[in-house]
Amino acid sequence: MQTGSGVEAEFDVLVIGAGHAGTEAAVAAARLGARVGIVTSALETIGQMSCNPAIGGIAKSTVVREVDAMGGIMGRAADLATLQFRMLNRSKGPAVWAPRAQCDRGLYRRAVRTLLEEHALLSTIQGTVRGLLMEDDGHRVTGVETIEGRRFSARAVVITTGTFLRGRIHIGTGTRIAGGRAGESSSVDLAEQMERAGLEVARFKTGTPPRIDGRSVDYSALEPQASEIEAFDYSWSHFWPTPRRGASGATRHPSQLPNWITYLEGAGKEIIQREIGRSAMYGGAIESRGPRYCPSVEDKVVRFPKAERHQLFLEPEGHDTHELYVNGLSTSLPPEVQLDVMRTVPGLEQVRMTRAGYAIEYDYYPPTQLESSLQVKAVRGLFLAGQVNGTTGYEEAAGQGVMAGLNAALLVQGRAPLVLGRETSYIGVLVDDLVTRGVDEPYRLFTSRSEFRLTVRQDNALRRLAPIVEALGVFSADERRVVAQRLRDEDVAREIAESTSITPAQAAVVLEPAGSAVLAHAVRIAEVAKRQDVTLLSLFAAAGVGGELSPDAVTTAELELKYAGYFQRERVAAEKLRRMGAFALPADAPYDAMRSLSVEARQKLGALRPSTLAQASRVPGVSPTDLQNLVIELTKAGRG
């Protein structure tokens, strides 16, 4: 390898950016034994939550658990920083429970940095990357150089620069600031180099709401939303050993703070309607596309003019500040209009604005340019993860970070890449959607994106993913024991349920309050647990069994009993997909010459060049008949 003179240090994997993708990439690579450097323009901003302060939610919480199951840090950092917790969909049963933790931003950042520094092989470096060191005529990356003139060699580089590549912040139509986050400069040099390397670039926009001084809020007019963490005593990653556990065994999080709910009503909507032309989004300053599911308040007012009001959540930023995040009011109106609008909101009549909301436009690289390993097809050793791939959300970034980090290390070690199937995880869905379908708006996960949303849940992430990464050597011996214990608990819970009978008298304690018919004779616990309003935990307690098992493991076992038929349907489909995933498509398959494929299929497959039949099956325009014909064409070609 050409390291050249002036190289300060040699790494296996260098990560550029230390947000949610970058930190996970660095940890994942370090866990595989790679020497890792992580470069960020300010070490203090490692793990910064640049937008809303929450981790988790529907589908996203499953990703957090998946990251956790693969040895990632997001879940653990959130545990240590949670100041407001909700279990979404609680009333709909554990099959759809989705935890969401709002975090103390400062605590979260510090927790991430601490967790990074636990890895001896991982070095943190402050610096702004000026460019990549390349060889092979720009087709292989060999290191990075910072504007401070420091050079580092690396055999693989992971770029996780979020919105910093040619980021441009808009506040109203008149104010444009080059920047990757409010108050932080963007990087232009790297963006230009990426373009020279032949990567196609596109632009997205996103936005963030204003933040306010809590001391100027009239709380008497507001409805508090208390944290549910005490009631549930939830911890994302309770199964990891952590030095900060309390006596109860739960992760030690800070004391909980309420959110405050208020509403944007008619008067505020009128101001927005009147001033809409001064919004960067509507005044013509921004043309790129933003996410439909995370609309600006301007979007809401324009698209739903008849809506009486829009709810706003005032969310605490941390214990060390009175600052509040005004969730629901993402905007790019001029600051004075933002303030006028807020002062129409009940409780905010006297509000002082600490930071104005803004919209940000940034470069992303259409992710169909990536292999399933997240390596750039055109540049060996270069990986992309996070918002640069056109996604949005901390969790989506973290999931990609883990995959890019693992695959960068695997590449350096000369090992086969890890590609997760859609049936294994939301991370698998995410990566597959990105590389095979691409994005036309910032990509966010929904349960609807997965064909396997019953069997891919937050509660069973460890079962789904830990064995896969354990085989790669991600875990220490201690960690393997913890994982094995948790999985064993699930198995034991099912065995007990299948083999133990519960008497009518024991069961009555559970069934009567639930309004469920009492038993006539003793019945196996597994049978009773199939009833809708009955939990396995309560049956175990009533029968006096399974008390030593982790409650979460028992709940997972319960779901397997209750919905066995439906889970089975998905598992059959998963098996089919796995077989299709195992059918590799040659990179040089002559789709143009495959006369039995529809013209559209030939064009789409030729352009995207999926690596497996499973991927081909999800390319829009490729029909089941095309797939059959494709198999026949390739089989014939192979024989001939």
Place this chain on the structure above:
Amino acid sequence: MSPSSSPPSPLQLADDTIAALATPSGRSAIAVVRLSGRAAQEVADRVLVPPLRDPRRATRTTACRDGARLDDVVATWFAAPNSYTGEHLVEISCHGGAVTPALVLAALVAAGARLAEPGEFTRRAVLNGKLDLLQAEAVLEVIDARSRAAQRLALTQLDGGLSRRIATLRDDVLELEALVAYDIDFPEEDDGPVDHARVIASHEALVVALEAMLATAPVGELVREGASVVLAGEPNAGKSSLFNALVGRARAIVTDVPGTTRDALEAMLDTARVPVRLVDTAGLRESTDAIEKLGIEVSHGWLSRAHLVLACGETAESVERTAAVVARIATAPVLRVRTKSDLHPASPGALAVSAETGAGLAELLSEVERALLERADSSDFDAPMLATERHRMAIERARDEVVAFRRAWLEVRHPIIVAAVHLRTAANALEELIGSVDVEDVMERVFARFCVGK
């Protein structure tokens, strides 16, 4: 021909030029011969004198072989991709009959084309993205449409009628999926949780649409296969005379029913709206049928498969005896027919016909048609119908799954995310007919319906 030659796989089409007779063989004024493929124009130029010049213009010319004139023809060429198959295509209209079209076809083959496999034009059209599978099936049915009614049905589909109807169904599925997706994925939005009444209403609309679609399925089958109308009666009730009279009147094609036992005579009647297969099973076979022991001539098997039975008899009593026996075996409606009306006075309750004079035959035919349509229970005969078993099964599957969704959700009280497995299966079943139901389609609806984005 090389010894290794085997029929080309339908999945591996070569780019060669194919030719075939596009109209049914047999007596007709005009026949159309088609030529398609990369070299279609060159092949045509070797046969047509003078050659064709402008695309898409019907040109009068002469078909020749080795300098000898075969026929005066009108020919048109369509340049790829703007043709039926998406390839260069030439259509030659020549005189009909058994000989002339065959000579023209032979000349084209001699000039470099090869004879097409059955359905190969349509398959090429599908492969070149000119027809979707549904349309292609309709085309194949145009080709062997057995009557004007069947042809009309086939044409409605070709027009996208059925596709449109299924697209509407898909729309209903999407609507329901969107409500469910909103319920699962967006629990804390401005609009609050979705009203279950709204989900139920959307569900009901979908079930109604699916049922309506299924209701047309029997009609579709009837139109395609023809309705089996079976003659029954005591010996010498005049069944064979009636059969022959109806066949004569309706310009029917009479065939022996293929099979090992020659047990029925069948005629395809080209009536106005429903093709009828008139079946006479009498007297052709020694039968041990119990029915025959009851003194009625009709094959048991044909009777049980009948769409309509004509209970024939010379007298009112004979007709009633036959009808009573038939009712024990057949589920099909029974039409009472008094034969030999020229010999006997009319009596109420039965149609009087005379094979001798032709009296009552027209009335009988229209009565047969009315009874068949009534049975098919369709007041909307011209609406697009499900013409193939494949369609029917797909829609039935979808209907069952949609019904199962509601049961799982409201009766068993599974979480909606669990019950929604049924909806996905339903959407997949319909997907075979019309294309994919994509998550982006569902999400687009969610965002259009609800103000999403905390």
